[in-house]
Amino acid sequence: MLWSNYFIPTQKENPADAKIPSHKLMVRSGMIKQESAGIYSWLPLGIKVLKNIENIIRQEQERAGAIEILMPTLQSSDLWSESGRYDGYGEEMLRVVDRHDRILIYGPTNEEQVTEIFRKYVKSYKNLPLNLYHIQWKFRDEIRPRFGVMRGREFLMKDSYSFDLNEDTAKISYYKMFVAYLKTFQRMELKAIPVSAESGPIGGNLSHEFSVIAPTGESEIFCDKSILDLDINKKNLTTDKEISEAVENYLSFYSATDEKHDVNNFNKTVKKKDQISGRGIEIGHIFSFGDKYSKPMNASIVNADGKISDVYMGSYGIGVSRLVATIIECFNDDDGIIWPISVAPFKVNIINLKNNDDDCYSKCIEIHNLLEKLGIETIFDDRDESAGKKFSDGDLIGVPFQLIIGPRELKNGNVELKIRKTNKKEIISFERAIDKIKSIIFEE
Amino acid sequence: MLWSNYFIPTQKENPADAKIPSHKLMVRSGMIKQESAGIYSWLPLGIKVLKNIENIIRQEQERAGAIEILMPTLQSSDLWSESGRYDGYGEEMLRVVDRHDRILIYGPTNEEQVTEIFRKYVKSYKNLPLNLYHIQWKFRDEIRPRFGVMRGREFLMKDSYSFDLNEDTAKISYYKMFVAYLKTFQRMELKAIPVSAESGPIGGNLSHEFSVIAPTGESEIFCDKSILDLDINKKNLTTDKEISEAVENYLSFYSATDEKHDVNNFNKTVKKKDQISGRGIEIGHIFSFGDKYSKPMNASIVNADGKISDVYMGSYGIGVSRLVATIIECFNDDDGIIWPISVAPFKVNIINLKNNDDDCYSKCIEIHNLLEKLGIETIFDDRDESAGKKFSDGDLIGVPFQLIIGPRELKNGNVELKIRKTNKKEIISFERAIDKIKSIIFEE
Numbered sequence: 001m002l003w004s005n006y007f008i009p010t011q012k013e014n015p016a017d018a019k020i021p022s023h024k025l026m027v028r029s030g031m032i033k034q035e036s037a038g039i040y041s042w043l044p045l046g047i048k049v050l051k052n053i054e055n056i057i058r059q060e061q062e063r064a065g066a067i068e069i070l071m072p073t074l075q076s077s078d079l080w081s082e083s084g085r086y087d088g089y090g091e092e093m094l095r096v097v098d099r100h101d102r103i104l105i106y107g108p109t110n111e112e113q114v115t116e117i118f119r120k121y122v123k124s125y126k127n128l129p130l131n132l133y134h135i136q137w138k139f140r141d142e143i144r145p146r147f148g149v150m151r152g153r154e155f156l157m158k159d160s161y162s163f164d165l166n167e168d169t170a171k172i173s174y175y176k177m178f179v180a181y182l183k184t185f186q187r188m189e190l191k192a193i194p195v196s197a198e199s200g201p202i203g204g205n206l207s208h209e210f211s212v213i214a215p216t217g218e219s220e221i222f223c224d225k226s227i228l229d230l231d232i233n234k235k236n237l238t239t240d241k242e243i244s245e246a247v248e249n250y251l252s253f254y255s256a257t258d259e260k261h262d263v264n265n266f267n268k269t270v271k272k273k274d275q276i277s278g279r280g281i282e283i284g285h286i287f288s289f290g291d292k293y294s295k296p297m298n299a300s301i302v303n304a305d306g307k308i309s310d311v312y313m314g315s316y317g318i319g320v321s322r323l324v325a326t327i328i329e330c331f332n333d334d335d336g337i338i339w340p341i342s343v344a345p346f347k348v349n350i351i352n353l354k355n356n357d358d359d360c361y362s363k364c365i366e367i368h369n370l371l372e373k374l375g376i377e378t379i380f381d382d383r384d385e386s387a388g389k390k391f392s393d394g395d396l397i398g399v400p401f402q403l404i405i406g407p408r409e410l411k412n413g414n415v416e417l418k419i420r421k422t423n424k425k426e427i428i429s430f431e432r433a434i435d436k437i438k439s440i441i442f443e444e
Numbered sequence: 445m446l447w448s449n450y451f452i453p454t455q456k457e458n459p460a461d462a463k464i465p466s467h468k469l470m471v472r473s474g475m476i477k478q479e480s481a482g483i484y485s486w487l488p489l490g491i492k493v494l495k496n497i498e499n500i501i502r503q504e505q506e507r508a509g510a511i512e513i514l515m516p517t518l519q520s521s522d523l524w525s526e527s528g529r530y531d532g533y534g535e536e537m538l539r540v541v542d543r544h545d546r547i548l549i550y551g552p553t554n555e556e557q558v559t560e561i562f563r564k565y566v567k568s569y570k571n572l573p574l575n576l577y578h579i580q581w582k583f584r585d586e587i588r589p590r591f592g593v594m595r596g597r598e599f600l601m602k603d604s605y606s607f608d609l610n611e612d613t614a615k616i617s618y619y620k621m622f623v624a625y626l627k628t629f630q631r632m633e634l635k636a637i638p639v640s641a642e643s644g645p646i647g648g649n650l651s652h653e654f655s656v657i658a659p660t661g662e663s664e665i666f667c668d669k670s671i672l673d674l675d676i677n678k679k680n681l682t683t684d685k686e687i688s689e690a691v692e693n694y695l696s697f698y699s700a701t702d703e704k705h706d707v708n709n710f711n712k713t714v715k716k717k718d719q720i721s722g723r724g725i726e727i728g729h730i731f732s733f734g735d736k737y738s739k740p741m742n743a744s745i746v747n748a749d750g751k752i753s754d755v756y757m758g759s760y761g762i763g764v765s766r767l768v769a770t771i772i773e774c775f776n777d778d779d780g781i782i783w784p785i786s787v788a789p790f791k792v793n794i795i796n797l798k799n800n801d802d803d804c805y806s807k808c809i810e811i812h813n814l815l816e817k818l819g820i821e822t823i824f825d826d827r828d829e830s831a832g833k834k835f836s837d838g839d840l841i842g843v844p845f846q847l848i849i850g851p852r853e854l855k856n857g858n859v860e861l862k863i864r865k866t867n868k869k870e871i872i873s874f875e876r877a878i879d880k881i882k883s884i885i886f887e888e
Contacts (some may be wrong), residue, residue, distance in 0.1 A: 005509065005513060006619065007511050007513075007565075007574065009564075009565035009566075015532055015856075030565075033561060033564065035515070035516055035519065035520060035560070036518070036519075036520045036546070036548065037544075037546075039518055041513060041514065041515045041516060041557070042513060042514040042515075043561075044512060044728065045514055046513075046514075047512055047513055047514045047578075048512075050514070065449065067450060067451050067488050068486055068488060068492075069451075069485060069486060069489045069490075069491055070484045070486040070494070071479070071485045071486075071519060072484060072581075073581055073598065074480070074483055074550075074583070074598055075479065076479060076480045091543045092543065094540060096538060096540045096550070098538065098583045098585055098586065098597075099535045099536075100481075102480070102481075102484075102774060104480065106518075106540070111477065112581050113485070115479060116479070117485060117487075120477065121451075121453035121474075122453075132451065134491075135781050137516075137517055137581070139518070141542055141543045143543065154516045154517065155519055161674060166783075189696075190838055198495075209576065285478065288771060312448045317883055416593045
């Protein structure tokens with residue numbers, strides 16, 4: 001992509017209302033634009049990152065056996081009356097009255113809607129287990145939306161819903177999502193900590209948050225350092241037994257949200273030097289809630305003995321748009337964003353030091369086309385701007401590799417390669433630079 | 445994908461309210477489920493087709509130089525007051541009042557919102573031309589939603605917006621989208637006819653609908669048969685001049701909607717034998733409307749002479765969810781859907797004739813894995829159902845190729861290949877069957 005053909009409205013000034021790094025940097029790098037309180041447009045760089053994150057989530061959901069559907073943004077309020085949540089959900093639920101005076105709800109979550117789908121089609125234990133997920137915009141009418149897309153009103157969420165015959169298989173479904181979440185976040189280079197949590201308005205008695213520690217986190221979390229040393233990718237996870245053991249290994253270590261924290265127990269079970277506490281940003285939340293929705297909504301199944309029972313359910317959410325901000329909270333410096341390769345909007349940024357030099361321009365185009373052909377998304381900063389502006393914008397938008405091409409080095413067949421993560425620069429031949437980029441990207 | 449691990453709730457009965465083939469078949473094949481009047485959930489087969497269509501549209505938009513963004517579903521009503529459309533849009537516009545008593549609108553279209561983005565960031569002719577598009581859910585509160593997703597209330601739309609310095613370059617932008625639309629629809633095997641149209645509430649004086657002729661079309665269209673014989677892919681379309689000439693060739697033939705139709709002119713310019721009229725389904729609509737939004741909303745730019753002028757705009761819509769239904773209207777028979785390969789949810793459906801035969805099962809799995817490895821999406825109907833049920837469901841869901849595997853033919857190393865488009869069957873070796881499928885799919 002040529003920068004001059006693209007649309008990246010960077011700006012130097014921080015927005016007046018932005019308090020956290022991700023909000024500042026997303027506005028400054030031209031990723032988002034606020035349209036109303038807590039409602040944003042995603043500009044080209046923003047939507048690219050959002051889609052990269054969405055695709056990682058989708059791949060890991062499919063790998064875990066979840067099946068994609070898409071429920072609408074607007075739901076009938078009748079479903080919420082059936083489940084008993086209509087009155088309880090409060091003012092965060094956006095109610096809409098249509099031209100025929102029917103009440104619709106802009107879905108903040110989809111337990112009712114998916115239970116309605118299930119009960120219409122699935123009647124037999126033979127069709128279980130089943131896990132349906134979708135990635136759809138949601139709305140929560142937060143009283144004080146803030147921190148950009150970290151706490152917006154219209155937000156993108158992946159939510160999965162599992163259906164099982166009994167508590168034991170429901171637990172396996174829960175564990176499978178537990179593993180999928182660890183793998184998903186690891187692919188984004190996030191160290192997500194599963195934390196025992198309250199289940200709140202979703203319900204049930206088994207619930208975990210997945211949080212990353214960052215200074216701007218919204219609440220305190222506490223855990224045993226050992227959890228951070230576990231690596232889900234080092235486990236062999238073929239059978240249900242292996243999955244259960246892996247998850248129960250995680251669960252054997254202390255971890256809790258503020259609400260669930262028990263100081264005595266923490267001190268008793270975790271050595272002082274292994275006690276970790278910090279601000280956590282919640283990026284996922286999973287729930288097992290049995291028949292909380294299936295019972296009032298009559299979502300029952302016939303089991304192998306011909307008996308009828310309410311289906312066991314769980315729900316599993318990931319804040320997709322919030323993840324964009326979270327990754328930036330974890331990976332930034334004074335100059336801008338530092339994207340992990342897997343989610344970066346482009347992998348390579350080619351900077352032309354001398355705008356009117358034909359040789360430089362041709363070389364930039366040649367390298368750009370070569371990288372694109374290799375499947376490495378590349379942006380070439382061909383703007384008629386100073387080198388300084390290109391450097392600062394390059395650091396700001398945080399593309400992992402910068403290839404700086406100027407007449408002096410070009411004469412010797414060399415290029416300057418800057419790795420944004422370390423900010424280290426080296427002058428090497430084009431061949432070595434491309435080999436290095438390839439080896440880092442494709443080894444991942 | 446194994447059918448037994450997937451979720452395709454087929455049904456024999458037509459829904460009581462369904463009047464047109466696509467509505468009946470989408471419900472019967474388990475693609476969609478109605479949630480409220482004109483509001484649908486997309487079940488696994490449905491979302492797969494929707495995404496395939498979305499991707500073709502996205503590729504052709506990018507190829508034409510349009511840049512993807514994503515505007516939110518809910519817009520501030522203030523923007524619509526600025527443009528003067530707030531009062532005029534009528535009851536089809538869904539208005540929402542949030543907890544702070546601010547009025548939001550569930551966007552039926554995005555001219556105002558994108559003009560607001562443009563005016564905030566773009567000030568100079570140097571950044572033109574610019575074309576921004578997004579693919580987002582829209583809402584129109586139709587008084588009588590009907591025909592399934594053909595005329596739903598919550599619907600998915602691709603809308604692009606072009607920005608130009610003057611009328612001449614605006615025309616080139618319009619022509620580029622004109623060509624992109626022809627290519628997009630052709631990839632879905634639809635014969636889309638560009639028809640001179642009224643611009644209605646969007647405004648402007650240059651407007652074309654893209655329609656396909658089908659008995660269930662909503663309005664009458666009239667055109668010269670010669671338009672149907674044109675093939676956009678046979679044109680060389682590198683320069684602006686070549687693009688203009690190609691489009692003007694299309695425009696040189698008579699074509700009009702009901703509202704624009706002029707019988708005398710039709711009879712004068714088109715030979716009787718070349719006169720085509722029929723019911724048209726509108727799948728795209730493009731508009732060039734100059735300063736209709738930029739003037740009231742102050743979206744101006746500085747030109748090369750330092751003078752300020754209002755930017756010239758156009759907008760270009762494709763009904764993504766409506767296309768799913770339209771393709772079915774064009775491609776179906778008494779037994780079900782006949783998907784064009786490019787949009788089919790799976791390309792091959794493997795039918796196991798004998799459920800408890802180990803050899804048959806192993807062969808099915810082997811062929812399934814082989815096809816998936818070749819990048820050919822395959823579903824293996826491994827259900828414990830009769831052959832008859834598998835045949836009728838296979839025809840209903842309309843996957844292009846069926847591979848029917850049974851013990852008798854397997855002994856001879858053969859398989860029955862059925863091509864859904866022609867319903868022709870032949871017994872051939874596995875190698876030949878796979879070669880045939882490969883050659884048809886990858887030649888496309």
